[in-house]
Amino acid sequence: MSSTTKPRFAAPTVLPLDTQPDPHQLDNIKTQLDLVLLALEALAGIGSEAMLQAASDLQVEDLVSDRVSLWRLRQSNPLRKGQGGRKKLDVEEARALVLICCHLAHDQEELIRRAVTLLEQVAEQNREPHHVSLLGDYLDKFHNTYQERMEDSDASSPTQLNHLALKLLIDLLFYSAPNGPRRLWLALLDRARTQ
Amino acid sequence: MPRSVSLFRRYTPPTCTLEVTAKRSPLSQWAAQPVAKDIRFQLSLDAPTVPKDQWAVIKGDRAQLADLGDAVSAYVQRVLEDPGTTEVEFDRPTPHAIATLPALATQTAVTASNATGISLQAQGLLKHTIHWGNLATAETGPSTQLSTLQLFDLANALDEYATDLLDLPELESVGWMTKVPNWAQVAALVLITVGVSTSAIRLLDQANPSPQVASNPSQGASSSDQQIATQIPPAIVEKATPPVVSTERLPSPSPGITPHPTPGKPTVAVPTKPTVPSTPGTSSGPIANYPVPITPGQPTIIAGETEPPAQPAPAPPKKPEEFGAIASRPADAAGASLAQPFAQSRSSKASEAAPKANSSAFDTIPQVSEVRSYFQNRWTPPDGLDQTLEYSLQLDKDGTLKGIVPLKQAAGDYLDRTGMPLLGDPFVSPLQGRETAKIRLVLDSNGNVKTFLEE
Numbered sequence: 001m002s003s004t005t006k007p008r009f010a011a012p013t014v015l016p017l018d019t020q021p022d023p024h025q026l027d028n029i030k031t032q033l034d035l036v037l038l039a040l041e042a043l044a045g046i047g048s049e050a051m052l053q054a055a056s057d058l059q060v061e062d063l064v065s066d067r068v069s070l071w072r073l074r075q076s077n078p079l080r081k082g083q084g085g086r087k088k089l090d091v092e093e094a095r096a097l098v099l100i101c102c103h104l105a106h107d108q109e110e111l112i113r114r115a116v117t118l119l120e121q122v123a124e125q126n127r128e129p130h131h132v133s134l135l136g137d138y139l140d141k142f143h144n145t146y147q148e149r150m151e152d153s154d155a156s157s158p159t160q161l162n163h164l165a166l167k168l169l170i171d172l173l174f175y176s177a178p179n180g181p182r183r184l185w186l187a188l189l190d191r192a193r194t195q
Numbered sequence: 196m197p198r199s200v201s202l203f204r205r206y207t208p209p210t211c212t213l214e215v216t217a218k219r220s221p222l223s224q225w226a227a228q229p230v231a232k233d234i235r236f237q238l239s240l241d242a243p244t245v246p247k248d249q250w251a252v253i254k255g256d257r258a259q260l261a262d263l264g265d266a267v268s269a270y271v272q273r274v275l276e277d278p279g280t281t282e283v284e285f286d287r288p289t290p291h292a293i294a295t296l297p298a299l300a301t302q303t304a305v306t307a308s309n310a311t312g313i314s315l316q317a318q319g320l321l322k323h324t325i326h327w328g329n330l331a332t333a334e335t336g337p338s339t340q341l342s343t344l345q346l347f348d349l350a351n352a353l354d355e356y357a358t359d360l361l362d363l364p365e366l367e368s369v370g371w372m373t374k375v376p377n378w379a380q381v382a383a384l385v386l387i388t389v390g391v392s393t394s395a396i397r398l399l400d401q402a403n404p405s406p407q408v409a410s411n412p413s414q415g416a417s418s419s420d421q422q423i424a425t426q427i428p429p430a431i432v433e434k435a436t437p438p439v440v441s442t443e444r445l446p447s448p449s450p451g452i453t454p455h456p457t458p459g460k461p462t463v464a465v466p467t468k469p470t471v472p473s474t475p476g477t478s479s480g481p482i483a484n485y486p487v488p489i490t491p492g493q494p495t496i497i498a499g500e501t502e503p504p505a506q507p508a509p510a511p512p513k514k515p516e517e518f519g520a521i522a523s524r525p526a527d528a529a530g531a532s533l534a535q536p537f538a539q540s541r542s543s544k545a546s547e548a549a550p551k552a553n554s555s556a557f558d559t560i561p562q563v564s565e566v567r568s569y570f571q572n573r574w575t576p577p578d579g580l581d582q583t584l585e586y587s588l589q590l591d592k593d594g595t596l597k598g599i600v601p602l603k604q605a606a607g608d609y610l611d612r613t614g615m616p617l618l619g620d621p622f623v624s625p626l627q628g629r630e631t632a633k634i635r636l637v638l639d640s641n642g643n644v645k646t647f648l649e650e
Contacts, residue, residue, distance in 0.1 A: 186276075
């Protein structure tokens with residue numbers, strides 16, 4: 001029986017947009033996308049090279065063409081320290097970042113799944129996640145990178161950042177699935193609407 | 196020649212197995228995607244970390260599967276949209292132990308019940324409770340706790356199914372279609388268009404966070420019109436079906452016996468999209484040493500050895516004709532033989548065919564020749580087939596088909612081209628003096644059909 005081969009990821013057309021987000025909503029979207037990428041960086045050591053390669057694989061390199069444009073897109077997160085290079089993120093760029101996030105999450109699916117498995121195990125055993133090297137490393141890197149880059153890092157306690165990091169890890173699991181882009185896109189829009 | 200063939204889909208993410216059986220409607224000829232009907236499903240939450248005797252097994256019909264898909268999808272979306280994702284102002288005290296991490300905000304952590312009564316609720320970051328509604332059985336109880344990985348796998352299996360149904364490979368055109376008057380094609384096309392459009396809308400709605408899900412009891416019905424052209428809306432089904440009183444009973448199934456493929460024991464897995472085998476995760480410390488398969492199950496088409504229901508299915512109050520009523524409307528208009536309900540059609544054809552059958556020395560029971568006649572009337576070798584297809588068919592006492600075992604890979608590949616009846620459909624005359632029979636069916640690429648009794 002023949003079967004069709006599905007594209008690895010859905011085309012941007014499946015990332016619908018009912019109404020154009022207002023600037024405040026776009027700010028929220030920028031923040032969330034930057035944090036998802038930060039979680040990927042912390043967990044899998046993904047750098048800008050891999051992100052640009054993903055943009056190329058997804059044929060969105062006209063939106064994310066080089067390190068500078070990627071840095072400016074991520075710098076558009078209003079939580080970021082410094083204003084230099086901040087640019088306005090438009091919807092198409094947000095879509096491109098969604099695809100890139102999920103492409104990278106899909107590439108790291110095994111690692112993400114293992115991390116969540118470990119998280120479930122330590123939770124069952126009522127142990128701290130730091131006791132497991134993969135989770136401990138992830139949390140440390142997340143903390144360090146967050147504090148290095150974000151304005152409000154001083155106001156966030158380690159416990160709060162842990163919570164954020166673990167929540168992002170679980171979210172990454174769902175974004176690593178074939179319909180991850182759609183899940184992330186809808187989550188972004190809904191979060192932007194409700195905030 | 197009208198043909199309605201069985202569809203089997205099996206989705207096997209690491210912690211659950213979703214098996215779907217359906218009939219492919221002849222109306223698929225007019226649709227961009229094949230249209231399935233009479234969908235039944237079985238979901239086994241068979242995580243390797245959970246003791247086997249605690250595996251929950253859920254069975255139900257299309258509307259319930261759609262409701263389950265809607266509920267899980269909406270819940271996952273709520274989980275992802277929970278402010279915990281990105282909110283940097285932490286306003287909740289967070290205990291150190293993850294096991295007691297605060298639940299996701301309660302106002303967003305619950306997806307509310309739909310027509311089937313399925314709902315999910317978060318218990319911290321890592322635990323989720325699914326309330327089965329009227330899918331609950333005595334074994335499952337009203338609810339089951341899922342880990343995040345189980346929720347993830349379940350959501351993926353349901354998503355795969357929803358996508359796969361629309362992505363089913365197209366059937367080859369058959370001759371009778373061209374004889375249908377143009378106006379009938381137009382009428383059917385309109386119905387298909389409505390169906391496909393509605394299913395597209397449903398897909399959009401499915402993933403779209405919709406707080407109204409909670410308060411709208413008709414959600415289940417309105418969102419499950421995926422096969423509107425061939426399916427009776429759940430509302431009508433509900434009217435035709437007495438309310439299910441006992442939680443031990445499933446709602447009335449479609450005519451025939453619900454297939455119960457043995458979980459984990461597919462006799463043949465057709466590797467057109469092979470199930471990805473579990474791969475051991477890289478060990479990361481002593482507690483990470485059990486396999487961590489990573490790829491969500493690719494749909495695998497299987498023909499599983501089937502077993503009779505553990506307990507008799509509730510007597511279906513719906514006659515086959517009732518089920519066929521809506522499905523056959525376009526065909527009525529078309530004047531095609533499609534108008535006949537499948538079961539009725541098969542039944543009559545089988546009985547007509549029987550007397551005409553050529554007997555052979557191997558026809559130790561009449562059903563052997565009846566099966567041969569049945570396929571002699573239907574078997575047209577597809578282009579490109581250059582080998583013999585063999586199936587082991589298990590008959591139930593009442594002459595219905597109880598199991599299909601394709602004996603080679605090609606037999607599995609071409610199962611949907613053989614005109615094979617659905618499990619449980621009237622097929623041949625009732626067996627005399629024996630409970631079951633196993634008949635070998637050999638379909639030659641030159642069009643010949645052979646049958647003989649196996650046991």
